Amino acid sequence: MANIKESLAELMDIDGAKCCSLVDGTSGMVLGEDGSGVDMELAAAGNSEVVKSKMKTMDSLGLKTELEDILITLGDQYHIIRPMAKQKGLFIYLVLDKKQANLALARRKVMNVEDALTV
Secondary structure (H helix, E strand, O other), X not given: OEOHHHHXXXXXXXXXXXXXXXXXXXXOEEEEEEEOOOOHHHXXXXXXHHHHHHHHHHHHOOOOOOOOOEEEEOOOXXXXXXXXXXXXXXXXXXXXXXXXXXXHHHHHHHHHHHHHEOO
């Protein structure tokens, strides 16, 4: 089991990682962050709305499944949003440099970190 600081440091070891955070999606507040290049307070608030919107849409569609992650692909970046299964309302947010990152490995690493993280 890892704490927030250790978990975020582990995410920053991913090839291409620029910054990451743990976010309380209900309030949009950052609980911890590492790295630089993105205003995490602003990103946390905005991505909280993304997660809420996706959950509302899933509910409206009657989908009876869990949201594993959301991938946002920009011209030079990947943004991974992973809601925590064990800690409802929290999500991991990771920003990657598209040229340096291996998306499949990054998603797997985020899953492993999420599984080990204790809040």
